[in-house]
Amino acid sequence: MSLGSGAxxxxxxxxxxxxxxxxxxxxxRLAGFLADTGAVEVTLRSPxxxxxxxxxxxxxxxxxxxxxxxxxxxxxKPGVLTxxxxxxxxxxxxxxxxxxxxxxxxxxxxxxxxxxxxxxAGDGMRLQPGSIGSGRVAAAWTPDQSLASDGGLAxxxxxxxxxxxxxWATNLSGRPMVLGRMTASVLGVPELGQPCVVVGQxxxxxxxxxxxxxxxxxxxxxxxxxxxxxxxxxxxxxxVPK
Numbered sequence: 668m669s670l671g672s673g674a675x676x677x678x679x680x681x682x683x684x685x686x687x688x689x690x691x692x693x694x695x696r697l698a699g700f701l702a703d704t705g706a707v708e709v710t711l712r713s714p715x716x717x718x719x720x721x722x723x724x725x726x727x728x729x730x731x732x733x734x735x736x737x738x739x740x741x742x743x744k745p746g747v748l749t750x751x752x753x754x755x756x757x758x759x760x761x762x763x764x765x766x767x768x769x770x771x772x773x774x775x776x777x778x779x780x781x782x783x784x785x786x787x788a789g790d791g792m793r794l795q796p797g798s799i800g801s802g803r804v805a806a807a808w809t810p811d812q813s814l815a816s817d818g819g820l821a822x823x824x825x826x827x828x829x830x831x832x833x834x835w836a837t838n839l840s841g842r843p844m845v846l847g848r849m850t851a852s853v854l855g856v857p858e859l860g861q862p863c864v865v866v867g868q869x870x871x872x873x874x875x876x877x878x879x880x881x882x883x884x885x886x887x888x889x890x891x892x893x894x895x896x897x898x899x900x901x902x903x904x905x906x907v908p909k
Contacts, residue, residue, distance in 0.1 A: 673700050673723040677715050680790065681780045681827075683845070684906040687714035689780045690846030691830025695823030697723070697733050697743045698851070706852040708746025711845075712739045716908035738909050746850035750880045752893050753868040756799060758886040761807040761864040764797030768806075771795070773840035775903045782806075782831035789813045792824070794865065796832040802869040804835050808883075809862050822853050825883060829894040832867030833879035837898060844877060844898040845906060851894035862886040875900035 675696055683689035694709035700723055701707055715721070716735055724732045730744030756764075770782060777785040782794045789811060796804035808828055810820050829851055834844055857863050863883055870878040877898040883891045 674720050675723075676720050677717050679717045682717060683779050683781070684714065684776050684903065685778055686717065687906055687908050688717060689827055689830065690715075691827040691849060692780065692823050693733075693741065694743070694830075694846070694849045694851070695821075695826025697731060697741055698826065699822055700731055701743055701745070704745040706746040706748050706850055707743055708848065708850040709741055709743045710848045711741050714845075714906050714908045715740050719908075735908070748850055748852055748893060748895055750870060750895050752890060753803060753866040753880050753882045755866060755882070755884040755888045755890075756805050756864060757888075758807055758862050758864055760799065761805040761866075764799050764805045765795035765807065767797035768795035769798075769835065769838055769840040775839055775843035779831065781827050782835065792827065794828065794831055796835040796865065796867055799866075802836060804832055804867045806832050806865045806867075807862065808865055810857055810859050812859055815859055820856050820859055822856055825853050825856055825892045826851055826894070828863075828865050828883055829881045829892060830896070832865045833881040833894065833896045834867070834898055836867040836869040836879050836881075837872070837877040842877075842900055843903045844900050846896060847876070847899040848897040849894055850896075851892060853892045855889070855891045857883075857885065857891055863891065870895075
């Protein structure tokens with residue numbers, strides 16, 4: 668490990684569980700410090716704390732380490748995507764799917780920045796990934812001005828949008844999980860106010876792990892970003908930063 672190469676703070680607004688950062692958002696922030704390598708793989712090692720300066724260090728494998736003091740929070744390195752991209756659906760189908768969002772009835776983290784409904788519009792993203800059959804969910808998303816960064820949308824919000832729909836493809840209301848690893852490739856960042864669709868798909872289950880894919884499309888079906896993720900079954904009350 669070499670000397671520090673950057674730092675950032677996860678603002679409390681960007682929580683997943685109440686006391687830690689949303690996994691997709693944090694992964695996207697860390698990935699943004701890597702040189703443009705295409706897909707980036709981020710492994711979360713410990714719940715990311717909120718409102719704390721997290722230091723970034725270069726790793727021996729051309730990757731990055733995110734630390735809170737002696738605690739390793741996450742690792743990032745160039746990655747490879749191996750699964751098929753989930754099939755897109757049109758924007759009206761994604762809007763209709765919100766009525767089947769399992770989080771309406773039972774949500775392990777209702778204040779999640781991405782998919783929590785205890786967040787006001789303009790504060791959280793309020794994605795509602797509802798079932799569209801065959802182990803897939805879809806969510807409509809129109810990035811708003813509250814996500815503006817230097818006049819546009821920062822790529823970490825694309826990572827965040829890819830995160831939770833993958834989790835809800837596993838039905839988090841019956842089996843609470845958190846993101847363990849995410850590999851994503853951002854091909855294009857949507858404009859603020861541009862209607863988009865996120866599709867999540869369950870690939871497989873293995874004990875307390877689930878494997879998913881997700882993809883972000885423009886309203887006319889153009890692929891903007893894609894991801895693969897590993898999810899870990901947890902006790903929601905135990906997700907507390909060290």
